[in-house]
Amino acid sequence: MPFIKTRDDVAIHYNDWGTGKPVVLIHGWPLSGAMWEYQATFLAAQGLRVIAYDRRGFGESGKPYSGYDYDTFAEDLAALMEGLDLKGATLVGFSMGGGEVARYLARHGSARVAKAVLVSAVTPFLVKTPDHEDGVPRDTFDEMTRNLTDDRPAFLSTFGKGFFGAGMLNFTVTSEILQWASNLALQASPKATLDCVRAFSETDFRNDMRAFDVPTLVIHGDADATVPIDVSARAAARMVPGARLIEYGGAPHGLFFTDKARLNADLLAFVNG
Numbered sequence: 001m002p003f004i005k006t007r008d009d010v011a012i013h014y015n016d017w018g019t020g021k022p023v024v025l026i027h028g029w030p031l032s033g034a035m036w037e038y039q040a041t042f043l044a045a046q047g048l049r050v051i052a053y054d055r056r057g058f059g060e061s062g063k064p065y066s067g068y069d070y071d072t073f074a075e076d077l078a079a080l081m082e083g084l085d086l087k088g089a090t091l092v093g094f095s096m097g098g099g100e101v102a103r104y105l106a107r108h109g110s111a112r113v114a115k116a117v118l119v120s121a122v123t124p125f126l127v128k129t130p131d132h133e134d135g136v137p138r139d140t141f142d143e144m145t146r147n148l149t150d151d152r153p154a155f156l157s158t159f160g161k162g163f164f165g166a167g168m169l170n171f172t173v174t175s176e177i178l179q180w181a182s183n184l185a186l187q188a189s190p191k192a193t194l195d196c197v198r199a200f201s202e203t204d205f206r207n208d209m210r211a212f213d214v215p216t217l218v219i220h221g222d223a224d225a226t227v228p229i230d231v232s233a234r235a236a237a238r239m240v241p242g243a244r245l246i247e248y249g250g251a252p253h254g255l256f257f258t259d260k261a262r263l264n265a266d267l268l269a270f271v272n273g
Contacts (some may be wrong), residue, residue: 004083006076008057008067013060014053014080018044019116022086023271025052025076028095028120029196030156030185032059037093038260039267046268053080057192059184068195070203074103081112090271092117094256095227098236099123103203105211117217117270119254119263122227123205123236132204134231139199148194154176156185163224164253173256181254208261209239216243217270219263220249 003011015033021038023043025036025197033052044050054061056076057068077100081089091113095099128135147155160166160181166173185193218240220233229247237245246266251259 004080006079010054010056010062010064010076011196012062012076012080013040014051015040016077017046017050018085019128020047020049020272022049022089024086024089025050025082026091026093026097026100026107027058028097029200030188030193030264031094031220032184035138035256038212039264043268048271051080051084058188063189064191064192066115068192069199070099070103071107073100077104078108085262087112088114090117092116093121094119094269095253096122096196098168099200099203099205102205102208102211106208109211110214113214113249115215116212117219117267118233118236119219120221120224120234121232123232125204125206126227126231127201136228136231141197144197145194145273147207149198151179152190152193153186156182157176160186164250164254164258167222170221177182177257195238206239209236210272212240212243217266218241218243218245219248219266220252221248223250224239226253226254
């Protein structure tokens, strides 16, 4: 089982499939690199090298008590990039993983990066503040942490339904997929799960967006109830010169499953374009 050690000696688990141009897949909260199952197998079969890793505290990576902030996450990504000597890579960040892309570029530049993709990403800034009135009210995230502390499995089960847009009129997401996602989430450290709510909601990436000096693709569902498109994708696309925004009509947050065929095609076209 392959691991990379970070600068503070945390083991980061990753899968490295295929050969060709490298694509690094960065997962969202509260899942793991396994969420990329449908993208990783497809892209590797199309002649790309696909690296999907588990953020510290999640999946099969080490689970320290602390270090769940974006400066540390960016250094973990740098350890992976340097350890595997990746060059000309496309970084693909989903949800909170978009923050790793932004902070990595801000701290390390694009010497190893050819392109960037933000999928359902939290960038540039999620929470509502006096200078960011369009953000999501802080009470939303306070309630999430309370519910996680009270009954983490129950919260994650309920959260998953909104994540994938599952409901009485939507039968495209099976109960098995919801259970699969819940199982991935429950692999995570409870401390990491809690700390990352604050990290992805409260970290301000507005200055980091200036570091996007590579071709950038932004993909987001316009029915995303988890990370609203106005405060995220549309704002991010305005901040990155030349960025291309693709909005998936009716798609929820978890479009890596609900819209996997379209996402796979868009990623492949962008990497090879």
